[in-house]
Amino acid sequence: MIDAGLHLGAAVLADSVGGAVLPPEDSMVALAVAVGTWMLLSFMHRTVVQSIYHVTLGKWLLGLCVIRPADGRWPTFGALVWCWVLGFVAFLFQNTPTEGKDGFPLVVRRRDVHQ
Incomplete structure (x- = not known):
């Protein structure tokens, strides 16, 4: 929920800024920027980071890792x-992927990992 809130919060902020800067007839542009912001931040956070x-x-705040x-x-x-990518497609079709199956990583307590 923390990560989803971070991604959604950035999208809402982008939409607010876009709505304030762009003329009202460009509301679809502001929405597209918000969705793009959400997707980019989600991708960067969940893959690169x-x-x-x-x-x-x-996960860091809760002492977890993958x-x-x-x-x-x-x-x-x-x-x-x-x-x-699979999670995004599952989100679009309202189908939650199962942790630890189909190659999805497991979320475990960081202190239990010995690498």
């Missing part, structure tokens, strides 16, 4: 990108 630090802000279910190692950038 997680591939480097193995956590997102929300590992590969197959061998307990850190997920690769490519695997995180694949999971983000």
